[in-house]
Amino acid sequence: MSKVSYYTAEGLKKLREELDQLESVERPRVTNDISEARDKGDLSENAEYHAAKEEQSLLEFKIAQLKNVVASARLIDESQLDTSKVLALSTVKIKNTANNMVVSYTLVANSEADFKSGKISVDSPIGKGLLGKKVGEIAEVNVPNGIMKFEILEITRS
Template structure:
């Protein structure tokens, strides 16, 4: 079975690498210290602090494996790869909401670094999918739970 590649911008790659470094160094050390302290309480069979620390250790180790896997299969989108003629992953797209006559911008990113609060939308989201491959002047109609929303593409740029 082919593995799904994780598409990341350089910024997203750096964030994942920093998260991994934090988990491997700081978080592991904190959890080891909590386990050591919890063991000093005596009988670990009925030690809630010990159980909680071991559960957190297992979760953290799982997260480390997950991030390492993502980094192994990541495809990093370089600024040179970003096309400003058509919407592509990594591009910043300025659009006009046709219904409300408002302008907004989206950065199209891979699903692992999507953050709607920072205007970063996934290439797999309904809006991201609709925008991909379109050009300035195109109008896209996106099906959303409440109906449809139309955007006119005003500008495509690199960050």
């Protein structure tokens, strides 16, 4: 059974659009490539045919994975979320207790994570460490080079 992931309306829409693109545009294109390569003769020595078949295999795998993600996706009603503790879709201002550096992150589903725009996965080490914490608490996060401590300064909804 696949793991349930929580998405914003925008994030879920992007997933569905990507799935639709793969099924309605990419799949017919790859099928056409296979057909054209097959028409060129001997399949045992036809590199184009083998490349197209491999592309089809990878595409079908990606489609199956995306269907699984969409099937197990749950839409979050942001207006119903508790702002007293860190949850998925929380924007959290934290302070690294070692160097007093203050940063803000929004916790999102894996497929929506984008570190450059301040969106981290709830499944990342920092995301896992922050979940359930309240303002004023210290989150101890296991990272590859030890334990980092973050003080929760503020929790908001984006």
